[in-house]
Amino acid sequence: MKKIFFTLLAAALCMPMMAVGLRQKKADKDTNEFRYEIECAGNAIQGTYLVKVWSYSKKAAIAENQCRKNAVHGVIFKGYGGGQGCVSQRPLANNPGAEAQNQEYFKSFFANGGEFQKYASIMEGTTETVKVGKEYKIGVVVSVRKDDLRKALEAAGIIRGLSSGF
């Protein structure tokens, strides 16, 4: 009887953790499938891009956390449009197959607590939350250190540097 009680208790305690894990997995899947929006958030200081990223999740906290990952992902693979004084930017990876060709590298790069964190910081007080159906759409302004990010990708051989071949 005791055994069954403890098993049920452990399961009940684990359930929320598993749910968070599943939601995180879903958020990562959304990132890989480009299910986020990225737009210019203004002119940034030299060496950085200032972008606004909209991410989706049933849990507001997860969506907010995912915004940093999505901002770096967007700068590398998606680029963003301009307008209203903003200049549109092409993705750092010119080759459309770069992500698939370097799967292992990007798996660890975008893992939770991975290297991507070094290149993005959330601008405090910029979070916007919109409830869309059953999930949240969270918009956050993120500053991406694109020069450092580009150098890291060049060093890893993912993208070509301007002076490569010379």
Added chain:
Amino acid sequence: MKRYFFTLALALVALVASAQIKKPALMVIPSDVWCISNGYYTEIDNMGTTMKVPNYKQALQENMGLKLAIAKLNDLMAERQFPLQSLEQTIKNLEQQRMEDNLTMSKAGNELAESPLDEVARVAKCDIILELSWELKDFGPKHSLSYVLEGRDAYTSKTIGAASGTGAPSFTADVDVLLEEAIVANMDNFNNRLLDHFTEMQTIGREVSLDIKVFANNAAGVDLETEFGDDELIDIINDWLQKNTVQGRFTMPYASENVANFTQVRIPVYDERGRAIDANGFAKGLAKMLKKEPYNIPSKVLVKGLGRAVIILGEK
């Protein structure tokens, strides 16, 4: 064994080094439009027509914004391992060379047909010219800066890429602040175009054009239809170009007895000794071949900037 290993290692290092080519040289200059609209020009009389020619020296001496823009662009390009060549230093070298050229010209009795831009490019030996212009526009109390940075291949004058745009209207009237903002915001897009151009150049060589003409009633008694064995002279020139261009790439849009024009001629970026080749150097290679047996044709090679050369056959 050790000796073999080191010899092999050295050979490999040499092979890798020879496979690489030198970095193209870049230089920023203010565009003609900017120079003329800001009053930095000289009026010259060209066979009865008054022409406005940009005065780069005056612009550099009198416009602080230009110096700031060049310094900022240099900073951003140095960050990508592409420091720019100095326009100011080039102008000093140009003045020195003009004095020398004036002496040479009077002896030869010829004139160098080059624009100020061609002259700057030739003296700086730069491969790519970055033409910069900007203009401050007023929208009531706000100001906005329109900015254009255009990259041109100094050899062909073809546009490689451009970055342009108008910044968001701002209450700041400081042109320098708006200019710096515009440069920083547009530089990545410009560098992406530059990277595309470098990739193309590394693959299929540098593009130049070549004109071949014949001196009328020349002493050698040749024209482009003169036969050597079974081939006419134009066929011999075509064969030489086929062998010496990258992947045999060139087109001949026009050829007659006295004139042949070759365009989109893709020449190697550097010769076997690692020296940069321009249209003039490439044309001299052809002139040397024609001077030798069995052709014995003297010729004159004229400089027309980095990307265009004219060979006149029949006399020196």
